[in-house]
Amino acid sequence: MAVIAQPPPTQTHADVTRDVVGTLSTATPGYYLMLFGAVGLFLVGVVTFTLVLRDGLGLAGYQPPIFWSVFITTFVFWVGIGHAGTLISAILFLFRSPWRTAVYRATEAMTVFAVMTAGLFPIIHIGRQWVFYWLLPYPNQRYLWPNFKSPLVWDVFAIGTYLTVSTLFLIFGLIPDVAAVRDKASGWRKQVYGAVSLNWQGTDNQWRHYSRAYLYMAALATPLVLSVHSVVSWDFASSLIPGWHGTIFAPYFVAGAIYSGVGMVLTLIIPLRRYLRLEHMISDYHFDNMAKLTLFTGTILFYAYGMEYFVAWYSGNTFEQTTFWRRAFGPQWWGGWTMIICNAFVSQLLWFRKIRTNLTSLFVISIFINIGMWFERYVIIVSSLSNDYVPYAWDVMTPTWADWGILAGSFGWFGMWFLLFAKNFPIVAIQEIKEFIPMPRKHAAHAGHH
Amino acid sequence: MAAKQVTPGVLASFEHIDVACDTIRALRAKGRKDITVFYSHPSHELEEACGHSVSPVRLFTLIGGLTGTIAAFAMQIWMNRNWPLLVGGKPTVAIPAFVVIGFELTVLIGAMCTLFGVFFLSTILRHKGVTYDGRFSDDRIGVFVPAGAEQAAALEKMFKDAGAVEVKRAA
Numbered sequence: 001m002a003v004i005a006q007p008p009p010t011q012t013h014a015d016v017t018r019d020v021v022g023t024l025s026t027a028t029p030g031y032y033l034m035l036f037g038a039v040g041l042f043l044v045g046v047v048t049f050t051l052v053l054r055d056g057l058g059l060a061g062y063q064p065p066i067f068w069s070v071f072i073t074t075f076v077f078w079v080g081i082g083h084a085g086t087l088i089s090a091i092l093f094l095f096r097s098p099w100r101t102a103v104y105r106a107t108e109a110m111t112v113f114a115v116m117t118a119g120l121f122p123i124i125h126i127g128r129q130w131v132f133y134w135l136l137p138y139p140n141q142r143y144l145w146p147n148f149k150s151p152l153v154w155d156v157f158a159i160g161t162y163l164t165v166s167t168l169f170l171i172f173g174l175i176p177d178v179a180a181v182r183d184k185a186s187g188w189r190k191q192v193y194g195a196v197s198l199n200w201q202g203t204d205n206q207w208r209h210y211s212r213a214y215l216y217m218a219a220l221a222t223p224l225v226l227s228v229h230s231v232v233s234w235d236f237a238s239s240l241i242p243g244w245h246g247t248i249f250a251p252y253f254v255a256g257a258i259y260s261g262v263g264m265v266l267t268l269i270i271p272l273r274r275y276l277r278l279e280h281m282i283s284d285y286h287f288d289n290m291a292k293l294t295l296f297t298g299t300i301l302f303y304a305y306g307m308e309y310f311v312a313w314y315s316g317n318t319f320e321q322t323t324f325w326r327r328a329f330g331p332q333w334w335g336g337w338t339m340i341i342c343n344a345f346v347s348q349l350l351w352f353r354k355i356r357t358n359l360t361s362l363f364v365i366s367i368f369i370n371i372g373m374w375f376e377r378y379v380i381i382v383s384s385l386s387n388d389y390v391p392y393a394w395d396v397m398t399p400t401w402a403d404w405g406i407l408a409g410s411f412g413w414f415g416m417w418f419l420l421f422a423k424n425f426p427i428v429a430i431q432e433i434k435e436f437i438p439m440p441r442k443h444a445a446h447a448g449h450h
Numbered sequence: 451m452a453a454k455q456v457t458p459g460v461l462a463s464f465e466h467i468d469v470a471c472d473t474i475r476a477l478r479a480k481g482r483k484d485i486t487v488f489y490s491h492p493s494h495e496l497e498e499a500c501g502h503s504v505s506p507v508r509l510f511t512l513i514g515g516l517t518g519t520i521a522a523f524a525m526q527i528w529m530n531r532n533w534p535l536l537v538g539g540k541p542t543v544a545i546p547a548f549v550v551i552g553f554e555l556t557v558l559i560g561a562m563c564t565l566f567g568v569f570f571l572s573t574i575l576r577h578k579g580v581t582y583d584g585r586f587s588d589d590r591i592g593v594f595v596p597a598g599a600e601q602a603a604a605l606e607k608m609f610k611d612a613g614a615v616e617v618k619r620a621a
Contacts, residue, residue, distance in 0.1 A: 012589060013490060013491075013588065013589035014588055014589040017490075017587070017588045017589070137525065137529060143532070143533060144533060145529035145530070145532065145533050145535075146529075147535055147537060148526045148529065148530060148547060148548060148551060149535075149537045149538065149540055149544055149547040150537070151550075153551075154550040154551060154554075157550070157551045157554040157555070158550070158554055160554075160558075161554040161555070161557055161558040164558060164561075164562075165557060165558060165561045168561055168562070168565055169561075172565060172568075176490070176491070176587070179587050180490065180587040180588065182587075183584030183585070183586075183587045183588065184584070184588075198569070201488060201580075201582050201586070202488050202489055202490055202586055202587055203486050203487065203488055203576065203577075203580070204485075204486065204487040204488075204489075204496065204497070204500040204502065205486070205502075205571075205572060205575050205576055205577070206572045206576075207489065207492055207493075207496075207497065208497065208500075208502045208505050209505045209507045209567070209568045209571045209572055210492075210568055210572075211492045211497070211505075212504065212505040212507050212508060213505070213507045213511075213564050213565065213567065213568045216507070216508065216511045216560075216564050217561055217564055217565075220511075220515075220557050220560050220561045220564070221557075221561075223553070223557065224557060227550075227553060227554075231550060430490075430491075431490060431491040431492065432491070434490055434491035435491045435492055435493070439466070439467035439493075439589075439591075440465055440466050440467070441466050441467060441468045442466040442468055442469050442613060443468055
């Protein structure tokens with residue numbers, strides 16, 4: 001497959017600081033329009049949730065046999081989105097992959113906000129939100145402890161750890177960059193950025209500990225990319241529901257998570273790059289690499305989908321076979337085919353270099369990925385529950401206005417945080433871009449010392 | 451509030467990394483261990499010139515990680531024995547089922563201790579009252595050496611001769 005070479009650096013260190021700090025200048029009306037749009041969507045979610053709180057989960061279409069539906073679908077969708085961020089910021093850091101530098105900050109911010117969004121959904125889903133803390137092990141007068149043998153309790157720890165570690169990783173990486181913004185700012189902004197930068201001065205002593213610690217943070221975050229969605233997949237795989245009870249689930253979910261995450265990265269970065277005028281920093285080279293990552297994980301998904309159907313047939317298990325037959329030809333066939341077409345087939349277009357480097361086509365493909373990956377979780381969750389072992393109890397679930405309202409609210413909540421972040425913090429990592437630009441030398445003989 | 455303590459000394463700015471590294475090495479060769487070097491991004495070349503040993507922050511990571519593992523298993527074993535819950539025919543203390551939370555808390559506490567280590571070590575090992583310039587986060591390398599009035603003139607001359615683009619005295 002053709003490779004686009006890394007473009008040689010054309011900017012000086014001062015240019016990088018100027019261009020990235022420049023993205024924090026006064027926002028345009030277009031930005032406020034997007035921000036108000038996001039806040040508006042979030043309010044739609046808040047109002048819908050208030051009604052669900054008042055009237056109960058019946059509003060969201062919960063009825064036997066389907067008690068996990070759009071809220072759990074959306075939870076898995078948002079957790080998955082986060083994985084690409086950690087992959088790009090931690091794993092590719094350990095591999096010293098140069099294309100990550102320009103995009104990793106945006107993807108890491110996306111991770112934090114996506115997991116923040118995901119974390120709301122189990123709480124919305126439990127119905128009695130005011131007792132959500134029952135999920136945690138805390139001393140109580142009933143002398144009860146959570147069931148540590150349940151994947152649902154593993155999930156509480158997995159998501160809690162993921163949110164905390166990815167937030168710390170984001171903030172940690174931001175400190176030197178916020179100090180650079182502080183040094184260019186004046187007035188109250190200088191005070192605020194000064195406080196956020198925790199008195200960072202970039203001394204040899206600070207860098208000595210910082211660089212080492214960053215390596216360890218990346219090493220600690222790396223297994224999270226594989227573990228979090230594996231644990232989420234075990235919420236399903238460790239049950240006996242047909243369509244869920246598969247050993248393929250953990251790698252299948254992890255590949256899907258990275259695929260959906262890179263899709264969301266493309267959806268966010270393509271417009272952001274133009275809006276913040278970062279075209280010279282985020283180029284074809286970066287998009288080509290992200291597209292290849294999408295193609296790779298999309299191909300794993302293609303294989304996993306095929307394998308799921310094959311194993312269902314090969315198992316000779318009637319329940320398993322029926323479930324998969326109904327996914328493709330049952331009452332909700334449209335969901336099954338949306339998932340297969342958007343994920344398995346659309347991703348294969350990325351074999352063509354012209355498509356990988358054409359931003360319009362990449363953006364359109366990324367939207368297909370977002371839709372397809374939401375439907376993948378919807379199909380896995382809802383279609384499996386709708387036809388369990390007793391045909392008498394079969395039912396079809398149709399999402400209600402409450403489901404759509406809260407789903408829309410989640411996009412608003414995510415978009416609101418992402419937009420606020422992009423305008424108030426460096427969305428491109430200043431210090432890491434500089435690391436790849438050689439500093440000027442007085443004596444050429446020393447060049448190539450390292 | 452008391453005024454911020456300022457250490458008297460000389461602050462030099464460099465544009466060229468090779469010049470800065472040579473100057474740092476020359477100062478170290480003279481036995482100076484109280485130099486503070488400022489730079490905007492991680493640089494192996496400058497790190498090597500400063501001659502630091504590997505940061506002890508790794509101990510914080512190790513101790514934090516092990517604390518997480520032990521705490522997670524201890525918590526799960528104790529809680530399951532305290533309130534035995536029979537699930538799926540598993541024994542009360544079902545170690546394989548506890549591995550997930552054991553792993554998660556290893557990462558969680560390991561990461562938190564790593565960051566604590568950075569802040570702790572950066573604070574206790576810093577040279578207090580050094581003079582800083584906003585350009586060090588941009589494109590300049592700074593070298594600050596504490597010096598009394600009698601040493602300052604010689605240091606200023608040394609920095610200028612070496613090729614510093616700006617030399618100023620802090621008092």
